[in-house]
Amino acid sequence: MIPYARHDVSEEDIETVVKVLRSDWLTQGPVVERFESAFSDYCGAKYALAVVNASAGLHLACRALGVNKNSLVWVSPNTFVASANCARYCGSEVDFVDIDAQTYNISVDELEKRLCEAKRTGQTPDVLIVTHFAGQPCDLEQIYQLSKEYGFSVIEDAAHAVGAEYRGKKIGGCQHSDICVFSFHPVKIITSGEGGMITTNREDLYQRMADLRVHGVVRDSARMECNSDGPWYYQQQELGYNYRLSDIHAALGLSQMKRVDAFLSRRRELANRYKDQLSNVPIQLPLEQTDSKSSWHLYVVRIQLENIAQTRKEIFETLKSAGIGVNVHYIPVHVQPYYRALGFQPGDFPEAEKYYNEALTLPLFPALTDSKQEFIIDHVREIIK
Numbered sequence: 001m002i003p004y005a006r007h008d009v010s011e012e013d014i015e016t017v018v019k020v021l022r023s024d025w026l027t028q029g030p031v032v033e034r035f036e037s038a039f040s041d042y043c044g045a046k047y048a049l050a051v052v053n054a055s056a057g058l059h060l061a062c063r064a065l066g067v068n069k070n071s072l073v074w075v076s077p078n079t080f081v082a083s084a085n086c087a088r089y090c091g092s093e094v095d096f097v098d099i100d101a102q103t104y105n106i107s108v109d110e111l112e113k114r115l116c117e118a119k120r121t122g123q124t125p126d127v128l129i130v131t132h133f134a135g136q137p138c139d140l141e142q143i144y145q146l147s148k149e150y151g152f153s154v155i156e157d158a159a160h161a162v163g164a165e166y167r168g169k170k171i172g173g174c175q176h177s178d179i180c181v182f183s184f185h186p187v188k189i190i191t192s193g194e195g196g197m198i199t200t201n202r203e204d205l206y207q208r209m210a211d212l213r214v215h216g217v218v219r220d221s222a223r224m225e226c227n228s229d230g231p232w233y234y235q236q237q238e239l240g241y242n243y244r245l246s247d248i249h250a251a252l253g254l255s256q257m258k259r260v261d262a263f264l265s266r267r268r269e270l271a272n273r274y275k276d277q278l279s280n281v282p283i284q285l286p287l288e289q290t291d292s293k294s295s296w297h298l299y300v301v302r303i304q305l306e307n308i309a310q311t312r313k314e315i316f317e318t319l320k321s322a323g324i325g326v327n328v329h330y331i332p333v334h335v336q337p338y339y340r341a342l343g344f345q346p347g348d349f350p351e352a353e354k355y356y357n358e359a360l361t362l363p364l365f366p367a368l369t370d371s372k373q374e375f376i377i378d379h380v381r382e383i384i385k
């Protein structure tokens, strides 16, 4: 079976990890620091903080921005559940904003409309979490303008978007947001096994997330609330977590950084090939906006169900039985049973639901060979018609 996504681990990656296993540090140590500084340099952010996974990173981001049981957080429904769960961990209310029919990212028109309504009722959000779906950046400039006008913070869920660019700058530079969060899960652009990275330009947020990453414990005597008892002393100032990344994981992530640009160009090459060779199939191909560069984390096509006799499920199953590991991203978050129990229901965000009914993710990962891709293309042309 050709998977829809797959990691690419080299001998050099393996040697780098083994070296850490022979060193004095296994958990968060010098390699984590090097990974953080390589990552902040790469995306042009002042600060980077490695965490155990992106879900933990999103949780820290919400905590640092003060999300609590009196907050309201808005999220796109076309994302992985983790983008919304982070706000729920803080006890916050969550609401969704429907997506754009072309980019599958949050719709800025819809966002503006909803903000306008929310202002009338005095229920504007405290935080907006936007996902750069499939690696295609959101309309960050417009979102940023709205955040200033309506007074909310912005978290970028950039789990798909390592190396993506918006208006000539890498995602993660936080020019239009407070905090950006990346994932290094094996299906993503680079991997550390499990892992995530948070970037920000704000020193206060960085410090707060760094504290919360280690139980809310402070070791710097200058920042303590009373005198230190001695050199051994530490102080827990608030309720934090153990969200540390290990040096073992960081070594893999840091080693993968060397190949990030090669990964991205191979992904682009494969995406271009799909685009050229699937143009006559009754599917809507993904759009790359002119002011940005996608990282091509996912290659999602929308099946034009009104033009064909088959269902999406039949197409999915036929491709699977041909050995092609297609997938579907995403089931709208608001129709998950957990969110339905909070009062959401099918029909609430029609664009995300229509998109979901038609979506099909084709395999795309750097190690996918030209001949395997040909095989996929041939089958897609033959099966979807």
Ligand SMILES: *Cc1c(COP(=O)(O)O)cnc(C)c1O
Residues within 6 Å of the ligand: 053, 054, 055, 056, 079, 080, 082, 083, 131, 157, 159, 160, 182, 183, 184, 185, 195, 196
């Ligand atoms: C993968 C993913 C996450 C979660 O990442 P983990 O590192 O597995 O916690 C969050 N949001 C989106 C959009 C993702 O795709």
